[in-house]
Amino acid sequence: MIFGLCPAVTGQGFLICGVWIILEAMTARAVEWLEGKLRVLDQSKLPREQVYADLGDYRDVVLAIKDMRVRGAPAIGITAAYGVALGASAIETSDRDVFMVRLREIMHSFSESRPTAVNLFRSLERMKRAADGADVGEMKKALIDEAAAIHEEEMAATRRISESGAGLIQDGFCVLTHCNAGPLATAGYGTALGIIKAAHEQDKHIRVLATETRPLLQGARLTAWELKQCDIPVTLITDSMAGHFMQQQKIDCVIVGADRIAANGDVANKIGTYTLAVVSRENNIPFYVAAPNSTIDVSLNSGSRVPIEERSPDEVTSFRGVRITPEGITAANPAFDVTPHRYVTAIITESGVMREPYTESLKTPAA
Amino acid sequence: MIFGLCPAVTGQGFLICGVWIILEAMTARAVEWLEGKLRVLDQSKLPREQVYADLGDYRDVVLAIKDMRVRGAPAIGITAAYGVALGASAIETSDRDVFMVRLREIMHSFSESRPTAVNLFRSLERMKRAADGADVGEMKKALIDEAAAIHEEEMAATRRISESGAGLIQDGFCVLTHCNAGPLATAGYGTALGIIKAAHEQDKHIRVLATETRPLLQGARLTAWELKQCDIPVTLITDSMAGHFMQQQKIDCVIVGADRIAANGDVANKIGTYTLAVVSRENNIPFYVAAPNSTIDVSLNSGSRVPIEERSPDEVTSFRGVRITPEGITAANPAFDVTPHRYVTAIITESGVMREPYTESLKTPAA
Numbered sequence: 001m002i003f004g005l006c007p008a009v010t011g012q013g014f015l016i017c018g019v020w021i022i023l024e025a026m027t028a029r030a031v032e033w034l035e036g037k038l039r040v041l042d043q044s045k046l047p048r049e050q051v052y053a054d055l056g057d058y059r060d061v062v063l064a065i066k067d068m069r070v071r072g073a074p075a076i077g078i079t080a081a082y083g084v085a086l087g088a089s090a091i092e093t094s095d096r097d098v099f100m101v102r103l104r105e106i107m108h109s110f111s112e113s114r115p116t117a118v119n120l121f122r123s124l125e126r127m128k129r130a131a132d133g134a135d136v137g138e139m140k141k142a143l144i145d146e147a148a149a150i151h152e153e154e155m156a157a158t159r160r161i162s163e164s165g166a167g168l169i170q171d172g173f174c175v176l177t178h179c180n181a182g183p184l185a186t187a188g189y190g191t192a193l194g195i196i197k198a199a200h201e202q203d204k205h206i207r208v209l210a211t212e213t214r215p216l217l218q219g220a221r222l223t224a225w226e227l228k229q230c231d232i233p234v235t236l237i238t239d240s241m242a243g244h245f246m247q248q249q250k251i252d253c254v255i256v257g258a259d260r261i262a263a264n265g266d267v268a269n270k271i272g273t274y275t276l277a278v279v280s281r282e283n284n285i286p287f288y289v290a291a292p293n294s295t296i297d298v299s300l301n302s303g304s305r306v307p308i309e310e311r312s313p314d315e316v317t318s319f320r321g322v323r324i325t326p327e328g329i330t331a332a333n334p335a336f337d338v339t340p341h342r343y344v345t346a347i348i349t350e351s352g353v354m355r356e357p358y359t360e361s362l363k364t365p366a367a
Numbered sequence: 368m369i370f371g372l373c374p375a376v377t378g379q380g381f382l383i384c385g386v387w388i389i390l391e392a393m394t395a396r397a398v399e400w401l402e403g404k405l406r407v408l409d410q411s412k413l414p415r416e417q418v419y420a421d422l423g424d425y426r427d428v429v430l431a432i433k434d435m436r437v438r439g440a441p442a443i444g445i446t447a448a449y450g451v452a453l454g455a456s457a458i459e460t461s462d463r464d465v466f467m468v469r470l471r472e473i474m475h476s477f478s479e480s481r482p483t484a485v486n487l488f489r490s491l492e493r494m495k496r497a498a499d500g501a502d503v504g505e506m507k508k509a510l511i512d513e514a515a516a517i518h519e520e521e522m523a524a525t526r527r528i529s530e531s532g533a534g535l536i537q538d539g540f541c542v543l544t545h546c547n548a549g550p551l552a553t554a555g556y557g558t559a560l561g562i563i564k565a566a567h568e569q570d571k572h573i574r575v576l577a578t579e580t581r582p583l584l585q586g587a588r589l590t591a592w593e594l595k596q597c598d599i600p601v602t603l604i605t606d607s608m609a610g611h612f613m614q615q616q617k618i619d620c621v622i623v624g625a626d627r628i629a630a631n632g633d634v635a636n637k638i639g640t641y642t643l644a645v646v647s648r649e650n651n652i653p654f655y656v657a658a659p660n661s662t663i664d665v666s667l668n669s670g671s672r673v674p675i676e677e678r679s680p681d682e683v684t685s686f687r688g689v690r691i692t693p694e695g696i697t698a699a700n701p702a703f704d705v706t707p708h709r710y711v712t713a714i715i716t717e718s719g720v721m722r723e724p725y726t727e728s729l730k731t732p733a734a
Contacts, residue, residue: 047693209699212683212691214581214605220684220692228693236683236698238581240606240639244704247641272607274614278649279642316579316603317587319686324579325587326414326595331603332576337611 030075030187031082033148036089038082042069043184044216047225058087058106065113065120068216072185073259073295074154077119079187080110081147084127088143091136099136115307116268116336117259118297123150151187157292158188160350165195165255165290168346168353171204173252176242179213179270180222181257181290191290192255193226195348200232208234209251211242213270215315215333239272243279254280258291258347265341265358266303271334277343286345293349296362303338311335397442397554398449400515403456405449409436410551411583414592425454425473432480432487435583439552440626440662441521444486446554447477448514451494455510458503466503482674483635483703484626485664490517518554524659525555527717532562532622532657535713535720538571540619543609546580546637547589548624548657558657559622560593562715567599575601576618578609580637582682582700606639610646621647625658625714632708632725633670638701644710653712660716663729670705678702 028050032039038061042051053069055061061083064070070079087106093099107124114120130146133139169175175196179185182193190197200206208227213219220236227234237245245251254276260268267273267289280287300306316331317323325331347354347362354361395417399406405428409418420436422428428450431437437446454473460466474491481487497513500506536542542563546552549560557564567573575594580586587603594601604612612618621643627635634640634656647654667673683698684690692698714721714729721728 211607212581214579214607217691220696224692224696228696234696236680236692236696238606238638238683240578240581240642241699241701241704243642243645244638244701245699247704271605271611275607275610275642275646278610279645282645282649313603316605320689322687324584325591325603329587329591329595329601329603332608332612334608334611337608337614 028184030070030072030184031079031151033082033144033151038079038086040064040070040079041184043071043222044069046184046221055086058083058090059109061086062109062113065110071218072180073117073119073257074158074186074188074191074292075184076114076117077123077294078147078151078154080113080120081123081127081150083110084124085143085147088131089140094136096136096139099139100131103131114309116309117295119294122294126150154186154292154294155188157294157350158186158190158194161191161290161292161348162189162194162198164350164352165288165348166198166202168253168286168288168348169195169199169204169206170252173199173204174207174209174250176209176211176245176251176254176276177223178211178219178239178242178254178256178273178276180218180226182223182226184222184226185257190226191257191292193223195255195290196227196232197230200230206232208232209242209245210234210236211239211272212236213272214239218270242276246279246283246285249283251285253286253288255288255290258289258295259336260300260306261289261291261296261347261362262300262303262306263296263298263359263362264302265344265347265356265362267339267341267344267347268303268306268308268336269339271337274337274339277339281343287343288346288348289344290348293351296349298362303340306336306338308337309335395551397437397439397551398446398518400449400511400518405446405453407431407437407446408551410438410589411436413551413588422453425450425457426476428453429476429480432477438585439547440484440486440624441525441553441555441558441659442551443481443484444490444661445514445518445521447480447487448490448494448517450477451491452507452510452514455498456507461503463503463506466506467498470498481676483676484662486661489661493517521553521659521661522555524661524717525553525557525561528558528657528659528715529556529561529565531717531719532655532715533565533569535620535653535655535715536562536566536571536573537619540566540571541574541576541617543576543578543612543618543621543643544590545578545586545606545609545621545623545639545643547585547593549590549593551589551593552624557593558624558659560590562622562657563594563599564597567597573599575599576609576612577601577603578606578639579603580639581606585637609643613646613650613652616650618652620653620655622655622657625656625662626703627667627673628656628658628663628714628729629667629670629673630663630665630726630729631669632711632714632723632729634706634708634711634714635670635673635675635703636706638704641704641706644706648710654710655713655715656711657715660718663716665729670707673703673705675704676702
């Protein structure tokens with residue numbers, strides 16, 4: 001993928017190889033639609049560099065998702081929707097049937113980008129339904145409108161999630177979060193981090209323990225960065241330290257995001273979530289999951305059928321291109337795990353705070 | 368600390384700044400007494416480089432322990448004993464009282480190097496008792512002999528631990544281990560890895576899942592390296608993946624080492640051990656701890672009083688000098704945690720396989 005020319009947004013920066021490198025801390029937008037282009041913030045380079053790229057070819061959007069330059073279940077769903085709209089805009093035909101064949105090819109490319117987050121597939125379903133109109137021109141416009149609608153609805157959902165969830169956070173709480181479920185991951189206000197931010201805005205004194213989240217360090221790189229921008233005190237820990245702090249009763253609750261939630265409340269989320277949930281319950285610490293309705297997959301009775309993405313072993317065996325283990329050693333790299341619903345104290349969606357039995361409480365129609 | 372001139376041992380290498388860099392895989396000795404010098408393998412540089420240093424000043428030995436160039440509870444105990452002998456040898460006096468004052472200062476330096484592994488303090492007690500003889504010359508010799516005796520006893524202990532523990536490992540087992548408890552950590556055959564090696568030598572087909580063990584990556588760097596040298600199949604995982612593989616019933620048992628075991632069987636070991644033990648029990652997976660009697664601290668009724676070392680936050684916020692989190696973010700870095708005995712299926716010492724109630728079974732006189 002070639003990251004295209006990107007004009008500066010705000011802040012100090014410099015142009016290198018056609019890409020703006022922004023050095024100053026600033027409010028970052030994960031994804032932004034600019035007529036005919038999709039601007040994405042390259043999350044793989046944060047926090048050292050804020051590199052924005054304006055993508056004009058849908059295949060670059062597919063790659064941005066695959067390579068996790070854009071990541072986080074809601075952000076992936078929004079980005080895929082815009083990516084489909086972008087690809088559709090470039091189809092040069094006035095024949096509806098030809099247009100639909102090409103559109104399906106574009107959607108197929110997105111459907112193969114990442115398997116676990118259901119938001120992607122939900123977005124593609126919506127975009128497919130939206131491909132309607134008197135002619136190809138109207139269809140293209142309808143797709144852009146639908147992508148924007150998905151983005152707006154998801155942004156609104158994160159606001160409502162944050163307001164609902166903030167009630168669970170008491171003044172003085174130390175909250176543990178894993179991976180990153182903030183504005184970058186949601187292209188909105190955030191889910192897990194949104195709740196923390198909303199509680200902070202209610203003048204509650206909140207402290208956060210953020211797990212670094214190996215292998216790709218979303219906690220160390222992104223969560224720490226987002227919390228620092230909000231002046232919320234954060235302490236970084238390695239993933240293996242969380243249990244120790246739970247045992248020491250230093251953590252009042254855990255809040256994480258989700259990539260797919262089954263009808264029974266089983267939660268697929270970043271690898272390590274299951275472990276945190278088990279150790280939370282062992283220490284009587286509430287374990288909350290925050291996610292929009294678009295993350296709920298009612299077609300799955302349980303989490304056992306969620307496809308778990310296996311990523312490259314290089315992410316584990318190397319660090320920034322430097323190998324950390326002897327040559328010839330292989331690694332496993334499942335990117336997600338499944339937390340059975342019995343460990344989940346509540347699931348916070350835009351519909352409110354849902355509790356067991358989730359088969360009933362999650363029945364709210366998905367967006 | 369200045370790592371001194373070190374002659375090549377075996378294998379291809381080159382001399383740089385007075386230190387031999389050995390490039391070829393070879394059997395490595397963590398610690399070796401050479402008349403008047405202590406040769407230590409710098410474990411912080413493995414597996415990329417095998418750098419040996421011949422230390423002639425006890426203060427360099429203290430630093431080698433503090434900086435974790437030598438690490439692992441048994442290896443620390445052995446190294447401290449040799450370090451005391453080294454320091455004592457250099458005391459220039461024939462006055463017994465003056466000698467004893469200086470010796471106590473040396474011992475005090477070692478006692479402040481690292482707080483958690485009790486083997487260090489047990490070694491110092493033994494060295495203190497061994498400082499006896501008709502004159503200073505005899506006392507110096509007695510100290511060298513005692514250090515060598517500690518080393519020999521610990522080597523023999525790891526052999527017996529490995530033989531006892533191998534009986535717990537069945538053909539076809541997938542064993543999970545955390546951090547590093549092999550020859551490097553023990554200056555012997557290994558404890559947790561010793562058991563795995565002994566089972567492998569009994570022609571059992573064993574596979575190992577090794578956690579990388581953030582922040583200092585002893586699993587990725589040392590355990591993977593040691594197992595590869597023994598041709599034992601090993602797959603590296605991040606610390607947060609262990610629970611997922613337990614949940615998937617891919618792990619038949621867990622074996623770890625220990626830094627201090629209380630009289631009731633509570634186990635202080637590398638941070639993350641407690642979490643592994645909790646998730647093991649949740650999934651009915653046996654959780655074994657392998658350690659010599661010198662790791663048992665009968666003076667502590669429970670693990671709650673084990674001093675937990677807090678190391679530099681830089682180990683968490685940086686990787687090889689490159690910062691991974693934004694400037695201004697702090698990190699916690701407890702190096703150990705305590706696993707309550709109720710999660711421990713058995714403790715394997717040179718006296719055999721000990722089970723609950725540990726207050727009884729661990730009563731075997733410590734070395």
